[in-house]
Amino acid sequence: MAIGKTLWAIPEGYIPAQSTNGEDSRFVSHEAACLLNANDGDAHITITIYFADREPAGPYRVTVPARRTLHLRFNDMSEPETIPRDTPYSSVIESSLPIVVQHTRLDSRQAALALLSTMAYAAG
Amino acid sequence: MAIGKTLWAIPEGYIPAQSTNGEDSRFVSHEAACLLNANDGDAHITITIYFADREPAGPYRVTVPARRTLHLRFNDMSEPETIPRDTPYSSVIESSLPIVVQHTRLDSRQAALALLSTMAYAAG
Amino acid sequence: MAIGKTLWAIPEGYIPAQSTNGEDSRFVSHEAACLLNANDGDAHITITIYFADREPAGPYRVTVPARRTLHLRFNDMSEPETIPRDTPYSSVIESSLPIVVQHTRLDSRQAALALLSTMAYAAG
Amino acid sequence: MAIGKTLWAIPEGYIPAQSTNGEDSRFVSHEAACLLNANDGDAHITITIYFADREPAGPYRVTVPARRTLHLRFNDMSEPETIPRDTPYSSVIESSLPIVVQHTRLDSRQAALALLSTMAYAAG
Numbered sequence: 001m002a003i004g005k006t007l008w009a010i011p012e013g014y015i016p017a018q019s020t021n022g023e024d025s026r027f028v029s030h031e032a033a034c035l036l037n038a039n040d041g042d043a044h045i046t047i048t049i050y051f052a053d054r055e056p057a058g059p060y061r062v063t064v065p066a067r068r069t070l071h072l073r074f075n076d077m078s079e080p081e082t083i084p085r086d087t088p089y090s091s092v093i094e095s096s097l098p099i100v101v102q103h104t105r106l107d108s109r110q111a112a113l114a115l116l117s118t119m120a121y122a123a124g
Numbered sequence: 125m126a127i128g129k130t131l132w133a134i135p136e137g138y139i140p141a142q143s144t145n146g147e148d149s150r151f152v153s154h155e156a157a158c159l160l161n162a163n164d165g166d167a168h169i170t171i172t173i174y175f176a177d178r179e180p181a182g183p184y185r186v187t188v189p190a191r192r193t194l195h196l197r198f199n200d201m202s203e204p205e206t207i208p209r210d211t212p213y214s215s216v217i218e219s220s221l222p223i224v225v226q227h228t229r230l231d232s233r234q235a236a237l238a239l240l241s242t243m244a245y246a247a248g
Numbered sequence: 249m250a251i252g253k254t255l256w257a258i259p260e261g262y263i264p265a266q267s268t269n270g271e272d273s274r275f276v277s278h279e280a281a282c283l284l285n286a287n288d289g290d291a292h293i294t295i296t297i298y299f300a301d302r303e304p305a306g307p308y309r310v311t312v313p314a315r316r317t318l319h320l321r322f323n324d325m326s327e328p329e330t331i332p333r334d335t336p337y338s339s340v341i342e343s344s345l346p347i348v349v350q351h352t353r354l355d356s357r358q359a360a361l362a363l364l365s366t367m368a369y370a371a372g
Numbered sequence: 373m374a375i376g377k378t379l380w381a382i383p384e385g386y387i388p389a390q391s392t393n394g395e396d397s398r399f400v401s402h403e404a405a406c407l408l409n410a411n412d413g414d415a416h417i418t419i420t421i422y423f424a425d426r427e428p429a430g431p432y433r434v435t436v437p438a439r440r441t442l443h444l445r446f447n448d449m450s451e452p453e454t455i456p457r458d459t460p461y462s463s464v465i466e467s468s469l470p471i472v473v474q475h476t477r478l479d480s481r482q483a484a485l486a487l488l489s490t491m492a493y494a495a496g
Binding site for chain 1: 406
Binding site for chain 1: 138239245
């Protein structure tokens with residue numbers, strides 16, 4: 001089933017440097033792009049990261065298999081370079097097949113965690 | 125009044141396994157799809173759940189009566205199978221009539237609850 | 249400046265019955281529809297509330313003057329009837345002029361408040 | 373790469389007057405518009421602020437350079453006037469080139485921070 005678009009943008013991006021209970025990976029402060037590929041073929045995805053004061057980083061590459069979801073943590077992206085903490089960024093996500101993208105942050109810098117989420121912007 | 129679309133997607137999905145004050149159902153960590161049927165007829169809805177590492181689950185079936193809303197907790201969906209906790213998933217929601225879908229999570233794993241919400245993606 | 253649409257829907261709706269620091273109105277658990285009227289004329293707005301198990305309530309009527317915003321708390325809506333607490337609902341918002349609608353909840357049931365927000369669904 | 377629209381609206385706006393740990397700028401209660409300019413040219417942006425009970429303020433002007441993001445805190449906007457705290461407002465954002473806009477609030481009035489975020493409304 002073809003659902004979604006092939007070009008997405010997330011203007012908000014910020015990985016907090018601190019965590020409470022960070023020894024448990026579930027509670028590490030993190031930011032994720034949730035990528036749904038409802039197609040019957042694999043989606044090949046390219047991500048570019050934009051910053052306030054330097055040229056963009058990337059391309060980062062990931063594949064979401066057919067009929068699968070990937071909750072990709074920006075924290076874990078390391079090639080071609082890691083994303084700095086406590087630094088504002090934006091992301092643009094391009095896919096070889098239509099996908100749907102949702103943005104989520106878990107912030108556990110203080111004793112009780114906070115969450116935000118929004119559908120990404122479907123650009124085309 | 126016909127409001128909405130018949131195909132919706134929610135890439136983010138995650139039911140936390142723990143809760144604070146979980147003996148009170150209002151404070152159980154949960155994830156919900158809020159389904160508004162503003163039509164004068166019943167909406168017959170089918171939900172498919174996508175995972176990271178296995179084939180999709182479903183179809184789950186639910187009916188929202190004419191001129192009613194249903195705040196459906198993914199926690200409570202049990203046929204054809206329950207949705208595992210602490211596991212990333214996505215959902216696709218198809219309806220026989222136009223509906224509007226909003227996604228909400230209440231996370232009470234830590235002492236103070238956290239909330240997120242976003243309109244689902246209207247795919248068609 | 250004409251910005252927005254004349255028909256909006258918010259499937260999620262829930263006014264928590266409890267609050268922490270509720271003697272300060274800013275911290276009362278509440279749900280709001282933020283209504284932006286960027287036009288040079290007044291926007292006459294009608295709201296209908298949908299429930300899980302009864303016929304809809306309304307119409308509720310409110311006017312947003314030209315070039316003004318109104319952050320309308322559902323808590324304060326009383327004509328033709330108040331909206332019950334701890335009860336799932338949805339809302340449909342119709343306007344005589346294009347407006348933009350955003351949905352926000354502040355939940356202070358537990359010691360630290362939680363927030364959610366999303367743009368409403370622009371139906372037409 | 374041209375991504376986005378040139379006219380955006382954010383109906384929700386509210387800068388809390390208090391903060392916990394406010395001596396650290398990261399934890400000051402704040403509201404931000406995250407502006408992504410993926411173009412190869414600078415985006416010249418004009419912001420108008422709408423209130424409940426007075427004429428709009430602005431225009432506020434900011435430039436986002438080519439291939440950059442700006443996470444603009446409404447707290448820091450001072451020309452032609454500062455935005456009052458604890459006061460509901462809305463914003464309209466116009467750009468000379470297509471951009472993407474996301475709205476975020478960090479509320480640290482209580483001991484644990486709360487977050488909200490949503491994509492802004494793409495008006496044209």
